[in-house]
Amino acid sequence: MNSSADASVDRRSRTGSPLEVLRIFLKLGLTCFGGPIAHIGYFRDEFVVRRKWIDEHAYADLVGLCQFLPGPASSQVGFSIGLMRAGYLGALAAWTGFTLPSAAALIVFAYGAGALTGPAGAGLLHGLKLTAVAIVAQAVWGMARNLCPDRERASIAAVAALILLLSTSSVVQIGAIVLGGLAGLWLCRSEAPAPSGHVEMPVSRGVGLIALAAFFILLAGLPVLRTLTGSTGVALFDAFYRSGALVFGGGHVVLPLLREAFVAPGWLSDDAFLAGYGAAQAVPGPLFTFAAYLGTVVAPEPHGLAGAALGLIGIFLPGILVLLGALPFWDAFRKRAGAQAMMRGVNAAVVGVLGAALYDPVWTTTVHAPRDFAIALVGFVLLVAWRAPPLVVVAFSAAAGVVMALI
Template sequence: MIEIFLVFLRLGLTSFGGPVAHIGFFHTEFVRQRKWVDDSTFSGWLALCQFLPGPASSQLGFLIGLHRGGFMGALAAWFAFTMPSAVVLVALAIYGIGSESEWAMTVVHGLKLVAVAVVAQAVWGMWSSLCKSTVTRVVALAGFALTIWFIGWSGQIWAILAGALVGLVLLRQEAQANLTGEVGVVRVRPVAGIVLLLVALALLLGLPFVVAQAPVTEMFATFYRAGALVFGGGHVVLPMLQSAVVDTGLVGRDDFLAGYGLAQAVPGPLFTFAAWVGALDQSLPGWPGAMLALVAVFLPGMLLVCGVLPWWNRLREQSWALAAFAGANAAVVGVLAAAWYNPIMMTAFQTWIDACVAFAAAAWLIWGRARAWAVVLLCVLLALAGQWSGVWPVVSAGS
């Protein structure tokens, strides 16, 4: 157990670059060097994590910990990989850039430009990998339109459901051709899998009724719903949380986007961005809200991946299931693109210089293969230099 904890703690402190990079780090560490799992098992688990909602890299680490040390090993792996970035983000939210000083507001503006660049990279990457056919591209565009048309999280849900239905009808052959690998060793019994899936479903459907009777549970319900409906990786949690906490006034839009920019500069999973939002949520501010939000946003993905594990090899042979998820994933590209347009670009751009810096940073990420932390540093330093020189004043004198 100590070995599992220390290995994942080192990865949590050093794994920069987002979910795709994390998967590469995991393969090097656990397949090539430590040989905890073989290639076939690793690829099967990866396919399962990409198939389900939730943070794919964290789910994969959870399964590796489960395989190595049972459920306690899985919890040790998750905690060690997640806590470093979560602690940094919460500390910054509470003690860092929350002041109203000119330099802090300038840093926030630079981080908002980082968010524009990083989400542009995410949309481009997901479009390239998930929207390779005419059908999936049309689904993505339709998802964008539905999300813009229906304000709030309801538009996102309708877009994903519509994408799943279209995929169910039109994408069976394409989805079947794209899967490789098997699960390998299964550490969850079918009865336990059924219980975990029932718990996940009961929480998703039952929490809204609990909130009506006990408003104190609203934060947990909000973050749980976001984690349960995030297809496509950590970046997609942005529109879900934005609808839940920014549109309702629980967290300011500037603080929300600043935290998203900071999340790119720290190692570990992007879902730890939820800890930043939870710390700023006025219904339970500070460390308690951060920890509650963190557990809630990760919980559904972990319940689902363990619940489905006993039947994955059989389920992955059902073309209807794969096609539905392929359509949902294509719709998610449109949902994320809608969030990129509003609120990210609409909030971040005040002058033409903002647009130039953000799009140059996005190009550096996409085609120059820059590190996310380097883009964070560049945008923040440019904003500070522009403000202090007067060439690019991002904070007005009366602010």
């Protein structure tokens, strides 16, 4: 009897309310600067060290899962912690608290960006675009070192970049990622599989299969529905969903996907796109909240607040669905050598995708003069060599852009 009672008390000590989860993640959403790797560090300090909601081994295994899957890794980790603590409502509370602060800030920026006229306003927006050069260059640099450490994966990345740079087709990004996975199965089997571990989640295999089915049905069905209905709302949701579903290797990889989805069809300009991307570096929380800015300023309806809500739901939904689908099966799947080899190839390919995006559109539409290169170079050195927070680089680039516009 005592043993049963102790187990019951232990279970209660590891559960909480959705309101508790919302409060804690709202604080994190207001203070977590620095991108997904930094967010994972914040989460570890909050939930492993301070609150002891999850132990070190389980947390490491959870992070490994979320980095393996498509989608925003830090948001998926937060969603999973909320799920463990307070069930599905806790997961929703975690996502809401972590996402809303940065989304609200970017919506405010979207409404105010039109008021930035004159030389100073144009210089400020150009400085934000130069921030994107430094940030994306840092992402390519760091990801290449971690994900392409050998000649096989470096070659996969180079081929993926060449495919994108030499093609104008809208499907080449998907094709490059698929080819990267196939090349990984062939070339990247030498490493040992990931270490074993276990994460307890209140997700049954039935719910997991339903979530996976929904993920693939939406991925395949939304383009068909878009064609049949001609609805701009469906077209926007499809663009956000497809971008969120194909992001491997970090939030910055969403940049070329979103540009292809929104700038290529003429829904907004490259200048507006890159200015918003630069502003997204200045706010805490997940980079995927860039979708709130895009949904606000995009030309087709719905835009404004309705477009922002559509963008947030559309871009985060695929990562949540694939996470729910993977949780019940992760332990068995992650030990397969073929799965690990495929993901090594996919991760190498996304380095190439992001490298191609660094050149076009980020570099070609932003760096027009030696002083532009100088500002971007200083920002890059601040990030890589001095480990400066992105907020510092945003402030420097924006101020430098204003100064250069006025002199």
